[in-house]
Amino acid sequence: MRAAILLLLAACTRPGEHRADQELEVGRAELTDASVVVANGLAAVREIADHKLTLWANAPTLDVELTIGTTAGGTWTVIVHNTLLDNQLVADGAPALDRMGGDADLSTTATWTLALAPGVHTLRVVAPDADTAGPFQVAAMADIQTAMPKVDDVFRAISAVPNLRFVVAMGDITERAQDDEYDLFERQLAYLRVPYFTTLGNHELWAPADHYFERFGRASFHFSFKDVEFTFADSGDADIDPTVDGWIKHWIQDARTKTHVFLTHIPPVDPVGVRAGGFRSTRDGEKLLGQLSDGLVDLTLYGHIHTFIDFENAGIPAFVSGGGGAAPMKGDGIERHFLVVSFDATKTDASRLYGHLGRPGGVRAVELHCVDDCDRSETK
Amino acid sequence: MRFTRCLALITAMALAVHADAFADAKTYDLGGLSMRDEYSGYTDAKGRHCLAPVDRDPRDKPIECPEPPPDERTGPLPILASIVPGVLVHGSGSFVAKDRTTAKKLLLMEGIGLGIAAVGGAPIVLSGANPWASGFGQPFVIAGVGMFVQSWLADIYRSSVHTHEVRSIPVSQPLEHPPESAEAGVIWTHDAYRDRMLWHVGGQAVVASRLELVANARRSYDAAYVDGDLQVRTRLISPYGHRSPGDARVLTDGSFLELRSTGRVHDDSDDRVQVATGEIEIAGRVDLRRLDLNLDGSYAELSTGLGLERVAYTTAYDYSSLLLARFAWGFYIADQGELNLFYDHRRDSLAGGIAAWRAAGFVGSVGARYDFVRFKGPLTLHLEVEYGNALVSTIGIGVDGGPMCDSCRNYWF
Numbered sequence: 001m002r003a004a005i006l007l008l009l010a011a012c013t014r015p016g017e018h019r020a021d022q023e024l025e026v027g028r029a030e031l032t033d034a035s036v037v038v039a040n041g042l043a044a045v046r047e048i049a050d051h052k053l054t055l056w057a058n059a060p061t062l063d064v065e066l067t068i069g070t071t072a073g074g075t076w077t078v079i080v081h082n083t084l085l086d087n088q089l090v091a092d093g094a095p096a097l098d099r100m101g102g103d104a105d106l107s108t109t110a111t112w113t114l115a116l117a118p119g120v121h122t123l124r125v126v127a128p129d130a131d132t133a134g135p136f137q138v139a140a141m142a143d144i145q146t147a148m149p150k151v152d153d154v155f156r157a158i159s160a161v162p163n164l165r166f167v168v169a170m171g172d173i174t175e176r177a178q179d180d181e182y183d184l185f186e187r188q189l190a191y192l193r194v195p196y197f198t199t200l201g202n203h204e205l206w207a208p209a210d211h212y213f214e215r216f217g218r219a220s221f222h223f224s225f226k227d228v229e230f231t232f233a234d235s236g237d238a239d240i241d242p243t244v245d246g247w248i249k250h251w252i253q254d255a256r257t258k259t260h261v262f263l264t265h266i267p268p269v270d271p272v273g274v275r276a277g278g279f280r281s282t283r284d285g286e287k288l289l290g291q292l293s294d295g296l297v298d299l300t301l302y303g304h305i306h307t308f309i310d311f312e313n314a315g316i317p318a319f320v321s322g323g324g325g326a327a328p329m330k331g332d333g334i335e336r337h338f339l340v341v342s343f344d345a346t347k348t349d350a351s352r353l354y355g356h357l358g359r360p361g362g363v364r365a366v367e368l369h370c371v372d373d374c375d376r377s378e379t380k
Numbered sequence: 381m382r383f384t385r386c387l388a389l390i391t392a393m394a395l396a397v398h399a400d401a402f403a404d405a406k407t408y409d410l411g412g413l414s415m416r417d418e419y420s421g422y423t424d425a426k427g428r429h430c431l432a433p434v435d436r437d438p439r440d441k442p443i444e445c446p447e448p449p450p451d452e453r454t455g456p457l458p459i460l461a462s463i464v465p466g467v468l469v470h471g472s473g474s475f476v477a478k479d480r481t482t483a484k485k486l487l488l489m490e491g492i493g494l495g496i497a498a499v500g501g502a503p504i505v506l507s508g509a510n511p512w513a514s515g516f517g518q519p520f521v522i523a524g525v526g527m528f529v530q531s532w533l534a535d536i537y538r539s540s541v542h543t544h545e546v547r548s549i550p551v552s553q554p555l556e557h558p559p560e561s562a563e564a565g566v567i568w569t570h571d572a573y574r575d576r577m578l579w580h581v582g583g584q585a586v587v588a589s590r591l592e593l594v595a596n597a598r599r600s601y602d603a604a605y606v607d608g609d610l611q612v613r614t615r616l617i618s619p620y621g622h623r624s625p626g627d628a629r630v631l632t633d634g635s636f637l638e639l640r641s642t643g644r645v646h647d648d649s650d651d652r653v654q655v656a657t658g659e660i661e662i663a664g665r666v667d668l669r670r671l672d673l674n675l676d677g678s679y680a681e682l683s684t685g686l687g688l689e690r691v692a693y694t695t696a697y698d699y700s701s702l703l704l705a706r707f708a709w710g711f712y713i714a715d716q717g718e719l720n721l722f723y724d725h726r727r728d729s730l731a732g733g734i735a736a737w738r739a740a741g742f743v744g745s746v747g748a749r750y751d752f753v754r755f756k757g758p759l760t761l762h763l764e765v766e767y768g769n770a771l772v773s774t775i776g777i778g779v780d781g782g783p784m785c786d787s788c789r790n791y792w793f
Contacts, residue, residue, distance in 0.1 A: 013770060014572045015735040202740060238733070238741030239769065242572050266741055272511040273689065273701035274518070276725075276742045281732030281769035284573065287651040290693045294652065304741075306508050315696025329508035 016234065016241035019209045023218045023234075033069030038062055044217040046081070054079040056216055058197050059223035060087070060166060062125040066116065073118040080125055081109045082195040084165060089114070090124040108195045127165075133227035133345040135364070137163055139194075140321055141338040142170035142265065142303025145203055147325020148184050154324060154336055155192035157371045161340055166194045168230065168341075170303035171201025171219075171265035172326065178207060182215055197223075199232040201265035201303060209236075220244045222251040227345035228362055229255035231297075233264040238280040240264075240288055248288075252295030259345045259362030260297045267302040267320060271311040277304055289314035298361040299341070307332045308368060319366060336371035443632055444673060453477050458539035462532075466539075470531040473539030474674070482538055482674045489531035489671070497524025519684040519705050522725055526707025530680040533709040533721065534668055537678050553677070554634030554667070554712050555753050557592070557620050558780040560585040563762060565776025567598060569730050571769050574650075576600045580776060590615040607646035614639045617664075634679060634712070637664040654692040657728070661685025661704050681708040681720070689728065702728060710749075717752040717760075724766070732769030744768060753780060 027038030029045040036048050042059035053066065057080050066076075078089060088096035089112040099110040110125075139158045144151045158167060174181035189196060200219040204212045212219065219234035231251045233240055240248065252260070268285030270278035279285035292300065293314035300318040307329040309320040323337035345362035424445045453476060462473025470490035471483035500520025507513035562583040569576045582596035594611040617637040642659040663683030668675035687702030703725065710720025724744050727733040731745035745768025752761040755777075762776035 012735075012767075013570060015740075017572075202738065206738065237735050239572065239735070245573075269691075269698070269700060271700070272514075274686070274703040275509060275511045275514040276518070276703065276727065277509065278727075278741060280727055280735055280741045280743070281571065282728035283648070283651065283653075283730075283732065284571075284769065286653045286655070286691055286693075287573065287648075289698075290652045293693050293696055312696075313698060314691075314693045327508050329510050331507060331510050331512070 014241060015237045016239065017243065019234065019236075020220070020241045020243035022210060022213055023220060026213050026218045031072070033072040035067045037065045039064070040221060040223075041218040042221060042223060043080070044213065044215060046215075051075060052077045052079070054081070056081045057083045057125065057195060058217035058221060060084050060127060060195070060197075060225045061130050061223065062123075064123040064125070066121045066123055068116055068118050068121065070118045073116060075113055076116045078112045078114070078123065079109065080111075082189070082197075083108055083110050083125060084127045084130075084195060085193070086127045087125050088128065090126060091116070092121055092123075096126075096128075106193065108189070108192070130225055131227075133362075135342065135344040135346075136165050136226050136228075137161070137340055137342050139164055139167045139338050139340055139369075140170070140263075140301050140319070141167060141324050142201065143172040143306055143322040143326040144185070144324035145172055145175040145326035147336070148174065148181060148188065151185075151188050151325055152191040154338060154371050155188060157369065158338055159191065159193040161369070164194050164340070165225070167192065167196045167198075167338075168232075168261075168263055168301065169196055169198035170263050170301055170321070171199050171236070172203045172303055172322075172324070173198065173201070174203055174206075175326075176206045177204045177211060179211065182211070186215075197230075197232070199263060199265060200234055200236050202236045202238065205236045220247060222247070224255075224258075226343070227258060228343045229258050229260040231255075231260065231262045233262070235264040235266040235268075235279070238266050238278070239284050240279075245288070245291075249291065252291060252297065256296055259343060260295070261299045261301065261341075261363070262292055262297045262316075263301045265302065266304045267313070267318070269313060270305070271309055271313070271318075271320070275305070286314075289316075292316060299363045299366070301339070301341075305329070308334050308337055310366075317363070317366070323371070334370060334374040337374065338369050338371070340367040340369055341365070342367070441632055444669075451478055459536070462536045462539040466535055467532060470528075470535050473535045477539055479538070479674055482672045483535075485672050486531045486535050486538075489534075490528055493524045493527025493531060495524065496527065497521050500524060515703065518703055518725070522705040522707060522723075523682055523684070526680075526682055526723070529723070530707065530709040534675050534678055534680070537711060538674055553715055554631045554679075554718070555715060556631050557586065558584075558753075559620075561760065561778050561780045563760070563776045563778035565762065565774060567730070568773045570771045571732065574770070576605060578605065580774070582776075586620045589619040592620065604650045605646070605648050607644065609642055609644040611640055611642040614641075633667050633670070635664075635666045635670065637662070639663075640683075640685070652694055655728070656690045656692075657687050657702065659685055659687035659702070659704060663706075678709070678711040679718075679720075681706070681710070681722075683707075702726065705744075716754045717750065719748065719750045721748050722746065724768075727768070729766075729768070730770060731766040731772045734768050747772075 026041035029036050029048045043055040043057045043062050046056050047054040085106055090096045091114055097112050173185055200212050222231045267278050268288045300316050302320045303322045305320050306322040306326055311318050321339050325336045328335045342364040343362050344364050458473040458477035461476040466472035471486035475483035500517040503513040504517040565580045567578040567580050578598045578600050580598045584594040586592045592613040597608040599606045615638045640661045644657040647654045665679050665681045668678045683706045685704035689700045691698045705725040708720045708722035710718050712718045723746050733744045736743040745766050747766030749764040755761040758780050760778040760780050764774040766772040
């Protein structure tokens, strides 16, 4: 009896274990005569139906394996939501296909039609410059929650920044993870002219996490764009599950010589410890930071705390940007805001962020943009 | 649901541990029959009769014998009432037991607790968790929640353990702090990343009437983890008594207020982190008989403080602050020891914080601690289970009073 109780208690110490297992099912679906697998779960399969595949991308580049049975060959329509404006479709190594509608269609939803015979096909959704190192910019934000009805202000402000490629987000899209909130979020994304790649926050766990996974894909994932590595991790329970930690170790190891950004919702250690806005186990938070530091991660981005904080953790430049509009912190001189992060992986000199450590890096600048009036202006 | 299930399991675990402890320790029972030789009839200043320890120190305050209501109701009904609706309306159990005075006091304590929590919580909520407001408000929130929980548990205690028959015998009194003691034990921790067995040694010594030193060290069996702490406790209220080593004198009041200054270090080579912490904390205990004689034998504790942490990684280090806050409710068991249930707000401990669903990251750990001071001769037994991010179980055997004390000599030779 005692042993049974102990075993059950042990299960209580890993609330994210089941969620991590669920993530492995993201990006897979099948019909009687067709199946699809998105490499590394980087897109949610919204629909696979008669000659039609609809995906919600959570990364700039997608590698898709589409298996078509004997009765399913013919002309297929592939729709990818939340994708880069200049993404093309490369099918089985053939010349790239531009999206339907051409340059006139500058939305984050791309549609392609192509003839596919029965068999296994590899589809790659990719921007022409995705694999070439060079300068680019992304926006970073988090914590929309109750401000969802007016988040279009933030999305418009982001869209007004020239040359942004995509948004990276650190979770807490919704307040209660309800379907109507997710529906509204997708409608509000119409005001954003670039895709929005995000992990989940603790507020996405107010409902079963599969609601999130089915819509937006994995919460812990990794992608590379223009030789800069992005790692997103699910910290919705104020910790990282060991399964996810194993993935992170692998991603860190692979990206050790590259510019690497780590994003998660809850800061491992709150920069103001008495506030208790970090991991539920400080030891686990410090353990993670040690791994990131040893793995030469160049930048960490967090949400959860509804303000802007520029600090350093374990020697890594860090920013909390919880300015999506949710119950803003008072007395900090800032309300809704987002960050613009500039990268250039071709630079091997000491970056401005790492200047004091003499450490080379492709993170060139982090710039604070206020949506509402604010008395803070920061460029690092 | 998962959190609720976990709490239920924790409770079951705690009950199992303590059921075993009670079964093993035949020398005490709540009826106090085994202690009769040490008690004699006593009449207090108001002419009420009860039993009192025969070797009472004349320096102690006179004992006040409790006076139960003549028509007090006992049995399961007050106990059930103390749980439902007692969880919301504290004092319900006492009320059903026809002890309306205690019921009113516990209800008032609940109200004050909620009020204090609201005073602390309002600035946190209204400021969007501004760090200054959080630093100010959190100790009040935890103290308020502590009073809420303590008044509820006290009502359950009043309605169950402390029925009239038991209460008329003052068997549940605190034991005086030993002048010196040492303990060795084993700690087992299980969390998502670590399954460790730690060896633990510790000791304390009262070096002056108001000054005590406490030290602890722990080491995992594979030496991947070591830690140590040294604490100086200064009694602000209720100085330590002067007694012969090994002579665990029964007190009539275990209340105290003390200042604790602590230095801690830990080195975790698996995590590649070394942490040094300096802390200052004010901690107090009040015996609840001061609130109501019918709560005799139970006590409430609160503490709060601040810490500063230096965390060293392989190539860098960080500084961080730390809020310390803790509350506990417990009771003395038949002059043999004490059992308490506690909440600890710190998340840098072995236990860390509970994955409390929406509040994960903010909430600390809960636990139960049992100190069996008169375990066997000069030997003491310490059992503890704590649940947060990790499940931490402790068993320790100690020696109270030092190896050359009289009772030790009698025991060993």
